[in-house]
Amino acid sequence: MLRTLIHHPVIRRAVASLATLLGVAVFVFVLLRAIPGDQITAALGTEAAALTPQQRSELEAYYGIDQPLVLQFFSWLGNLLTGNLGYSTRSQESVLDLTLAALPITFELAVLAILLALLIGVPLGMLSASRPDSPRDAAGQLVGLAGLSIPAFLLATTLLSVLASSFGFNPNGKAFVPLFEDPALNLQQMLLPSLVLGFGIAAPIMRTTRTAVLEVRSHDFVRTARAKGVGARRLQVRHVLGNALVPIVTMVGLQFGYLLGGAVVVEQVFSVPGIGRQVLLGIQQKDYALVQSTVLVIAAAFVLVNLLTDLAYRLIDPRVRAA
Amino acid sequence: MTDLARTAPLAVPTTRRAGRLRAVLRSPSGVIGLVLVVLLAVAGLLSFTGLLPHDPVAQDPPNRLLSPSGDHLFGTDQFGRDVFSRVAAGVGNSVLISVVAVALATVVGTVGGLVSGFFRGFADTAIGGLTNVLFAFPPLLLALALASVFDRNWFTIAVAIAVVYAPIFVRVTRGPVLSLREIEYVKAATSTGQGRIAILLRHVLPNIGSIVIVQVTLSLSWAVLTEASLSFLGLGAPPPAPSLGSMIFEARTLVEIAPWTMIAPGVTVVLLVVGLNLLGDGLRDALDPRNRGGRAR
Numbered sequence: 002m003l004r005t006l007i008h009h010p011v012i013r014r015a016v017a018s019l020a021t022l023l024g025v026a027v028f029v030f031v032l033l034r035a036i037p038g039d040q041i042t043a044a045l046g047t048e049a050a051a052l053t054p055q056q057r058s059e060l061e062a063y064y065g066i067d068q069p070l071v072l073q074f075f076s077w078l079g080n081l082l083t084g085n086l087g088y089s090t091r092s093q094e095s096v097l098d099l100t101l102a103a104l105p106i107t108f109e110l111a112v113l114a115i116l117l118a119l120l121i122g123v124p125l126g127m128l129s130a131s132r133p134d135s136p137r138d139a140a141g142q143l144v145g146l147a148g149l150s151i152p153a154f155l156l157a158t159t160l161l162s163v164l165a166s167s168f169g170f171n172p173n174g175k176a177f178v179p180l181f182e183d184p185a186l187n188l189q190q191m192l193l194p195s196l197v198l199g200f201g202i203a204a205p206i207m208r209t210t211r212t213a214v215l216e217v218r219s220h221d222f223v224r225t226a227r228a229k230g231v232g233a234r235r236l237q238v239r240h241v242l243g244n245a246l247v248p249i250v251t252m253v254g255l256q257f258g259y260l261l262g263g264a265v266v267v268e269q270v271f272s273v274p275g276i277g278r279q280v281l282l283g284i285q286q287k288d289y290a291l292v293q294s295t296v297l298v299i300a301a302a303f304v305l306v307n308l309l310t311d312l313a314y315r316l317i318d319p320r321v322r323a324a
Numbered sequence: 325m326t327d328l329a330r331t332a333p334l335a336v337p338t339t340r341r342a343g344r345l346r347a348v349l350r351s352p353s354g355v356i357g358l359v360l361v362v363l364l365a366v367a368g369l370l371s372f373t374g375l376l377p378h379d380p381v382a383q384d385p386p387n388r389l390l391s392p393s394g395d396h397l398f399g400t401d402q403f404g405r406d407v408f409s410r411v412a413a414g415v416g417n418s419v420l421i422s423v424v425a426v427a428l429a430t431v432v433g434t435v436g437g438l439v440s441g442f443f444r445g446f447a448d449t450a451i452g453g454l455t456n457v458l459f460a461f462p463p464l465l466l467a468l469a470l471a472s473v474f475d476r477n478w479f480t481i482a483v484a485i486a487v488v489y490a491p492i493f494v495r496v497t498r499g500p501v502l503s504l505r506e507i508e509y510v511k512a513a514t515s516t517g518q519g520r521i522a523i524l525l526r527h528v529l530p531n532i533g534s535i536v537i538v539q540v541t542l543s544l545s546w547a548v549l550t551e552a553s554l555s556f557l558g559l560g561a562p563p564p565a566p567s568l569g570s571m572i573f574e575a576r577t578l579v580e581i582a583p584w585t586m587i588a589p590g591v592t593v594v595l596l597v598v599g600l601n602l603l604g605d606g607l608r609d610a611l612d613p614r615n616r617g618g619r620a621r
Contacts, residue, residue, distance in 0.1 A: 146602070149601055296465065296469055
């Protein structure tokens, strides 16, 4: 019983994810210890040079950096597992509190961006596939190419400045409000950032939809369905799109990494206080406690999403479940 | 016997390669991509020869924010610097960083994939584990974190981007190497007593060439985007080195009074990435007719 459980693919996949996360923690730890200078110079700047040797060693003991590296790692890891992500040296706030405030904002941004990307990408891909190599296919492909080639930061800055100067539309100029405080203003503030991010992932979704629809349409069961009199719309949606869903879901999962990276850029341009902006702020202010834990949180979120994509894949595609 | 073994695998790729190039040139989008990339790369390389119309970093305050004219094709920026020369130098830096980054990623990643797939065992486990760890980071975030740690110059930025893209090369080469290992002529070569390194170089590497070439072109377009994003966020090569990303960042407050400061670098970076994408798609269709679908980034 236990043995079959251990060898269950879902369990094995979850264990592998945990191992990866441990590797990620080691990587982040080593990376930030490689930085020239330490927390003391980061916190005090040039004044650190004026410290007496005794003050310095006291500060080293305070930050725990007089301990061996391995001990430092395990004490950091132990703290992380008990929910202590450290304290931001700049704002003196706990990184956990900062992260808990920022994470839902980025989550909202990601969900809206995926929705917009599906709304743009799937119909466009189906349109392209409906008549391959026709002008409408070329137009669809061109939009896809634009999505892949226009950098998020360029689209974001252009939209922001053009809309603000020509139409006076700049909800992001006001202080950011959370979703539950003022939903109407919040959605206005989220509109442009999620549109920019969504446009970027609409392109691969469009391409995947096109390929998958073309592939599914060539199967015999589609001809059979048409022969037994299934209507055109029902055929497209239920028979063709239904079977093309697996690659589309996979592509959405794969794009999550782009989404989290793109969030850094987009949140910065539109002043959205999400997790990406938190990392960037930490980097700019040399607030390494903040960077270290936030990067780890983002990587953990990414690993979790990949795991969930795998599981979703099993639910949608019975062939994978049987394997 | 040895002569035959040496010439046979080499002869096939050369004839095939000529055919492939023709196939790329047959697709109109592949040609457009090639032309765009060559034109921009030449303009970028000009910046390293000192043949640009103006010094890209020389300030000229009396002539600030001039609109485009014969002397200043793309106008001047807020310090009176020539935007055309800055865009050309920016393309040059961007191409230099991206090419070095992708070259590093290709060599390290492909060697990793070859070793991992061919020798299996501990090497496979170790390389696989490291690859998984690197894949656990969103690409731009990993580049950001690395760039923030390094003492930033064009080479360390290239290394940061290379670390992000090397795992992709491990992943795309390992699978094919695994299956090539079981193919008859590789087994035959093993039975004739050839060294494993010789077999890898002579029989395995040439057969994953097309996969690597396609990945190189696609990675180049991502590398250009990553470099531009890093410099937009202020984590690229430090100023005054001209870079398309930082030019766009500086232009965002000038758009209303001097739109050319935004349009010139903006259009250029898009054209460069479009060119690389079209070329990559053309190559992929020419080299691997099975794969015409979407892809991960």
